[in-house]
Amino acid sequence: MNTTLSIVVPCYNESKNLDRLVSAFRDAIGSRKDIELVLVDNGSKDDTPQVMADLLDRPENAFARSVLVDVNQGYGYGILFGLRKSRGEYLAWTHADLQTPPEDVIRALDRLMQMPNPKHALVRGNRKGRPMFDQFFTSAMGWVASAALGGSYFDVNAQPKVFHHSLMQHMDEAPYDFTLDLYILYVASERKMDVELVDVRFDLRTEGESKGGGTLLGKYRLCKRTFGQIWKLRKSLKQSQRPFSTQHEEAEAPVDKRSAA
Numbered sequence: 607m608n609t610t611l612s613i614v615v616p617c618y619n620e621s622k623n624l625d626r627l628v629s630a631f632r633d634a635i636g637s638r639k640d641i642e643l644v645l646v647d648n649g650s651k652d653d654t655p656q657v658m659a660d661l662l663d664r665p666e667n668a669f670a671r672s673v674l675v676d677v678n679q680g681y682g683y684g685i686l687f688g689l690r691k692s693r694g695e696y697l698a699w700t701h702a703d704l705q706t707p708p709e710d711v712i713r714a715l716d717r718l719m720q721m722p723n724p725k726h727a728l729v730r731g732n733r734k735g736r737p738m739f740d741q742f743f744t745s746a747m748g749w750v751a752s753a754a755l756g757g758s759y760f761d762v763n764a765q766p767k768v769f770h771h772s773l774m775q776h777m778d779e780a781p782y783d784f785t786l787d788l789y790i791l792y793v794a795s796e797r798k799m800d801v802e803l804v805d806v807r808f809d810l811r812t813e814g815e816s817k818g819g820g821t822l823l824g825k826y827r828l829c830k831r832t833f834g835q836i837w838k839l840r841k842s843l844k845q846s847q848r849p850f851s852t853q854h855e856e857a858e859a860p861v862d863k864r865s866a867a
């Protein structure tokens with residue numbers, strides 16, 4: 607059967623979340639055989655590889671497979687690596703810490719399929735129920751990004767992102783860090799794609815460590831990088847030279863679960 611959706615989940619030192627993560631995706635995907643889960647071990651330094659291998663050995667987890675990044679090169683790199691190894695007609699990414707529930711990824715796919723032209727559309731999360739300070743920080747970043755780039759860039763770091771695989775042709779210049787989330791929305795906006803928001807829950811991380819914007823230091827770093835990326839995108843806007851090329855990388859052959867883990 608053809609794969610409708612590949613869900614890429616970058617995992618960096620997430621061994622404590624993997625069991626719950628895979629079970630939650632198993633429940634969310636249910637009996638659908640056209641959805642695959644692609645776990646990216648993004649150069650983890652904990653026991654993520656072993657835990658992943660054990661989980662993927664179980665017959666009930668046949669909907670999932672793993673790909674391995676040997677040496678961590680950043681969040682965005684891991685996602686791009688997984689996307690390029692995916693088989694799905696549609697692609698998605700979300701996080702491994704279960705802050706966004708897996709069922710919301712399936713809801714986002716359903717929403718995309720209801721749109722008039724899903725091949726030229728992108729559905730993304732819009733986080734609900736966050737602490738006030740986090741919400742304020744995200745809104746402030748959104749205002750700056752929207753004003754600088756001329757579009758709607760609110761809550762760019764919300765998960766998931768769901769889109770047709772053909773968008774990958776335009777992602778060759780994609781950044782390897784957390785600004786990948788901003789970048790894909792910029793590419794979608796420049797290509798005049800329909801971007802739709804789907805409300806998602808955003809729970810607290812219960813296991814493992816936040817390495818992104820979940821802490822004050824993380825917020826500072828995220829802010830710095832995001833402004834750097836906005837500056838870069840603005841410069842290319844001014845030069846009327848788009849920061850992406852049209853080279854298309856075909857999805858590579860699936861990687862064997864065991865050798866990859």
Ligand SMILES: Nc1nc2c(ncn2[C@@H]2O[C@H](COP(=O)(O)OP(=O)(O)O)[C@@H](O)[C@H]2O)c(=O)[nH]1
Nearest residue numbers: 616617618648680681701702816817818819820
């Ligand atoms: N910081 C970081 N996170 C990564 C990387 N690769 C994958 N991730 C995953 O990215 C997701 C988001 O990271 P997290 O620390 O929860 O970010 P936060 O929620 O913004 O604090 C998690 O699932 C991580 O495991 C990486 O290289 N760096």
Ligand SMILES: [Mg+2]
Nearest residue numbers: 701703705811
């Ligand atoms: Mg998180």
